Amino acid sequence: MSKKITFDYWEHLYSNRTEYMFSSEIRDLLSLSARPEIISFSGGLPEVRALNFQRLERYIKRILKTDGDISLQYGESVGYYPLKTRLIEVMKLEGLDTVEEDIITTTGGQQALDLLAKIFIDPGDIIITESPAYTGALNSFRSYEAKIIGIPIDQNGIDTSILEKKLKELRDKKARIKFIYLVPNFSNPSGVTLSLQRRKKVLELARKHNIMILEDNPYGMLRYKDKPITTIKELDSKGDGHNVIYISTMSKLFAPGFRIGWIVAPHPILEKIILGVQSSILCVSTFSQRIAYEYFSDPSWINNIDEFIKIYAKRKDTMTKTLEENFPEGTSWSAPKGGFFIWLKLPHYLNTKEILADAVRNNVAYVPGSAFYADGKGTNEARLAFCTENTERIEKGIKILAGIIKDKIKLYKSFK
Secondary structure, three states: OOOOOOOOOHHHOOHHOOOHHOOHHHHHHHHOOOOOEEEEEOOOOOOOOHHOHHHHHHHHHHHHHHHHHOOOOOOOOOOHHHHHHHHHHHHHHOOOOOHHHHHHEEEEHHHHHHHHHHHOOOOOOOEEEEOOHHHHHHHHHHHOOEEEEEEEEEOEEEEEHHHHHHHHHHHOOOOOEEEEEEEEOOOOOOOOOOOHHHHHHHHHHHHHHOEEEEEOOOOOOEEEEOOOOOOOHHHHHHOOOEEEEEEEOOOOOOOOOHHHEEEEOOOOHHHHHHHHHHHHOOOOHHHEEEEEEEEHOOOOHHHHHHHHHHHHHHHHHHHHHHHHHHOOOOOOEEEOEEHHHHHEEEOOOOOOHHHHHHHHHOOOEEEEEEHHOOOOOOOOEEEEEEEOOOOHHHHHHHHHHHHHHHHHHHHHHHHO
16 A cells, blocks of 8 residues: 655644645735736735825834834734724724724734634534635635535625525524625625615524624725615614624725724623634734824825725726727626626636636636635635726736637537
8 A cells, every 4th residue: 555645744734724724825826916918807906006105104204203112112912902993983984883893903804714614613513604715704704614605696796595494404403503694785796785775685594593693894985876775783783783793894995904804792702803803913013003093084095995996996997998899799797886897708618717818828817716615615606806907908918808708618619
């Protein structure tokens, strides 16, 4: 009997959990984005060049001059209190009222997901998600050995009739369901927005089955048309206020390099999250939080959001128009009203992972759809990010993709 060949001397020491840790296809593709010849529709990279760097420099100099010794020191595990007062103002713009004591800052939205997975998930627990769902969340939940069940979406978000049936089925089996994870505004990856009626229904079902909702809202303020829809957290606050945990990040409102996110949750949950922070990073960067406080204390930050919206909306319109003019019959795509992404569907016989190789050879990159499904579905789907490239490169890249896909369809039909 032959021995297993391994090149990792330490393999026998790793925990079982490492078997459930997967590389992010999005992060893997970001190395392509650094190549100037690649037209990247892969990463959801904010347009940080639209920020006023001179103003940021003034913030940093002021912080170092007035209290540099404090801002470069360790901080509280719950976050910098003055910044939380500004986060309250940010959330009020989306109709969500809360208080400083209900907020904890995190190292980006991804750490918020990891902390919540850590305190809620035991091996075998069930997590309900949209399908497709954000790959970073799927990877966090899987790393704690959760069983993920995806519920299909349509143009109004997660299908609550299917969700209701699935929850009843799981309850009858006495399954351990911990929470429902949703990105209700301009979802990553689909770009779809959950309707108000369905937000109310999801909340109703969560209360009925005594489970949590994780409402992840990174893109809510990047709305290009229509009025904001009430957050699920705010709907919950009008009732008993115990079923929704709200997550957001400054990565899309400010800049991802500062790595600041936040969680709004009931106090018993926050106490557990604080323990998770203390055991992993002790505290979020005090310096980053103070810069963010200066940024959101300056009323000009709203003008920056308006500038972001103008840039992204123009790029989204360019991508949509070019898709309409160049993509063949049998393909379809979502029509987002905000956010960063368009969800592409090709004929069932095409595989977007295989097509990606041809696309990259022609200097275009995107993320194959299977990365966003817990069960490996979505092989004929893809996420296209319109936030990163300028309009000229978007138009060029979509035309290149269209040509490749037309050739693949033609080849398939020639063998029928």
